[in-house]
Amino acid sequence: MAPLTIPLNDGTTIPWLAFGTGTALYNKEAKKEVLVAINAGIHHLDGAQVYGNEASIGDAIAESGLPRSDFYVTTKLAQIPQGKTVKDTVVESLRKLKLEYVDQFLIHTPKYHTNLKAVWREVEGLKKEGLAKTIGVSNFQVKHLEEIIHAAEIIPAINQLEYHPYVFKATEPVIQYQKRFNIVTTSFGGLSPITRFAGGPIDAVLEKIGKQLGDERGKPVTSGQVLQLWLRKKNIPAISTSRKVERLQEYLDVETLRDLSPQEEKEIDDVGSKVHHRVFHQAKWIDEESAKF
Ligand SMILES: NC(=O)c1ccc[n+]([C@@H]2O[C@H](COP(=O)([O-])OP(=O)(O)OC[C@H]3O[C@@H](n4cnc5c(N)ncnc54)[C@H](OP(=O)(O)O)[C@@H]3O)[C@@H](O)[C@H]2O)c1
Known part of the structure; x- marks a missing residue:
């Protein structure tokens, strides 16, 4: 089965599932883990200059x-x-990656920069020169998007955000704003409700839907897979990671499952909206100096 892809506003497409080299692999040599992911069939690789391991991807x-x-x-x-x-x-990233271009280049966070408009103009230059096929942003709220969009020649194609049911409600304003410009959200931290905030109200709903899907196909479906199906239903690529090949297989297996029904999706939206838990960029979302990537 061909990997699922999501269309972007610049005419390109992005594979739905990505393997990330931040979080668990942050500042670590990661060649072995990335090779395991590639060999398992995940060829969408999410890196960052600040992760200190672009050479591992290369x-x-x-x-x-x-x-x-x-x-x-x-x-x-x-x-x-x-x-x-x-x-x-x-140019330095490409040297480490041993590539001539990246498929996607993002401003990692607005908090690193004092003049977002000027930085975006430089990022637009990368696309014009062919060093990045797609350009976008990450951790941007509406005010940051507004700041660059008003002066932009090229509208960002992506906003990479922490996205899972426990930030569903808090993230609605930026998601709605992005719809006006066809900016696709990509998700990191998507498994947080079960990995970082287990014991919350979403657990029972995920288990119930997982059981239903498992009964339908005659093979168990995990709560993590239901969370990733929820992202897929919203056309949101899932950026995850794992050091275990079985888990990577579990992520890939999501591509073979049926879509959640609108009722199943809404049930997760509604229950997720009852509480708020954010892992990254905590209370002020992006202003926390201690935020890790
Ligand atoms: N743009 C940004 O600011 C930003 C911020 C954060 C992350 N990211 C990107 O997103 C990537 C993924 O972020 P994430 O780690 O937060 O993603 P995630 O999909 O929420 O979590 C993946 C982690 O959950 C663990 N896991 C998966 N299923 C589990 C289960 N059933 N029980 C217990 N643990 C389980 C995996 O560990 P195992 O090894 O045990 O499977 C893995 O370390 C990063 O590597 C990075 O590339 C970007």
Whole structure:
């Protein structure tokens, strides 16, 4: 079965499932884990300059022996070092990744920059030069999107956000704003309701829907898979990670499952809206200095 893809506002598509090298692999050599993901069949790789391991992605891609066209590679902008340009940082990323272009380049967070408009103009230049096929942002709220969109020549294609049922309600304003410009949300931290906030009101709903889906296909469906189906139903690519090949198989298996019904989706929306839990960028969402990526 071909991997699922989601169309973007720049005419390209993005594979629905990604393997991330932040969080569990943050600042760690990750070639082995990335190769395991590639060999399992996940060729959408989510990196970032600040993760300190872009070279691991490059090494794993090179060692896989697969052609460049098989991969969808993302990296994200860290703080721009004094005296450097955005392009300088991308040239350095591409050297580490051993690639001539990235499929997606994102401003990692608005908090790294004082003049978002000027940074976005530089990011637009990357697309014009072919160094990034798709450009976008991450951790942007409405006010940040407004700041760049009014002056933009190219509308961002992506906003990569923490997205799961426990931030569903809090994230609605930015999701609605993005609809006006066909900006796709991609999700990190999507499994948080079961991995970081287990014991909440969503557990029983996920188990019930998982049991229903499992009965239908004659093979168990986990709560994590139901969370990823919820993302898929909303056309939101899932950026996850794992050090276990069985878990990667579980993520890939989601692509073979049926869509959630509108009722199942709404039940998760409604129960998720009853509580608020955010892992990254806590109370003020993006302003917390201690936020980790
Ligand atoms: N743009 C940003 O600011 C930003 C911020 C955060 C993350 N990200 C990106 O998103 C990627 C994924 O983020 P995430 O780790 O938060 O994703 P996630 O999908 O919420 O969680 C994946 C983690 O959950 C564990 N897991 C999965 N199923 C589990 C289960 N049933 N029980 C217990 N543990 C389970 C996995 O560990 P095992 O190894 O045990 O399977 C893995 O470490 C990052 O690596 C990074 O690329 C971006």
